[in-house]
Amino acid sequence: MGLITTIEQFREYIPVNKNTFSLSSIQPDMDLVEEDRIKPLVGRAFFYQMESKVKAGDELTAAETSVLRLLRLAVATLAMVSYLPAGQLQITDMGVTVTQTTDQKNPAQWQMNQFRANLQGKGYNALEKALTLLDEHIDAPEFAAWATSAAATASHKFFLNTASAFSEHYNIGSSRLTYLALLPTLRKMERFSLEPVLGSEYYLELKEQIMDRDLSADNVRVLDQFVRPALAHLVVAKAVPEIGLGLNGDAIELNVYRLDDANQKEADASLDSLLAMKVEQALADANVYLERLKKYLNANASATKYATYFASSVYQSPTAPRAVVRTAPDGAVYGWL
DSSP: OOSOOSHHHHHTTSOOOTTTOOHHHHHHHHHHHIIIIIHHHHOHHHHHHHHHHHHHTOOOOHHHHHHHHHHHHHHHHHHHHHHHHHHTEEEETTEEEEOOOSSOOOOOHHHHHHHHHHHHHHHHHHHHHHHHHHHHTTTSGGGHHHHTSHHHHHTTSSSSOSHHHHHTTSOSTTOHHHHHHHHHHHHHHIIIIIHHHHOHHHHHHHHHHHHTTOOOHHHHHHIIIIIHHHHHHHHHHHHTTTTTEEEETTEEEEOOSOSSOTTSOOSOHHHHHHHHHHHHHHHHHHHHHHHHHHHHHHHHOOSSSSHHHHTSTTOOOTTSOOOOOOOOTTOSOOOOO
């Protein structure tokens, strides 16, 4: 059945012509979006609970209504993105042809690309807003199915779990689509760059408190002032050259579709140069955050504060003497550590 059951509900999010557009034509695409995007995000139990209430016409709480509207927006827009390529075509025994009449012509490719990019951005951002609402109301009885689901746990796996949280430290336009593209790099940078600095034990402590939604005030300070900004800058520095990110104003965003004509030249060299400078600066800033993180923890850790870090092998007492390396006076190299 799904979350959208009538053409009127669909038209609340995309103003299709109800005289020529039937819900059944896009139903397979809506089913796929619900299966591939909605259920993994909110959990199957909560999805089926909402679906059952929609079918029965049950009265919803204000929070449930808000979540349902966001999920429906995501279903409608992302299903339309999937539907559009085939929706312009006719498939017959003679092959595949483009649908066109004498008084109506097909849009230019750049117009289609712009439309699809707009729909996709709206859909993914609606998913993120739904996730935020669910988390804000996690203790409400109507959201118990969400609160106890593996999906709720998965939404707190990382140091930066949403596009909005990422954008607080590096501007990605609060784009859920860009955040999802960055996620593999983010996961890697957590383990490769942050765990060695924090130590495995303290790293896991932070992870567990985030997942349990029970962060101590001291750990909130470490995360917000050092760990999260360092991670955001590390991810940008690593991902921009690898996954096709570009500039949209001041924001780094994923280039899903080219909005210009395919025959036009790629972005000019000055824009590429600016992007390269941003990557270089992001890496430099990340290293500053990491250095400040180490200094802060080493200066403030004790048996009662940041005790896990204090007991780890990565802790360095700020009062400990520095190791000195001396070479022969006539040696080619000399220095100290």
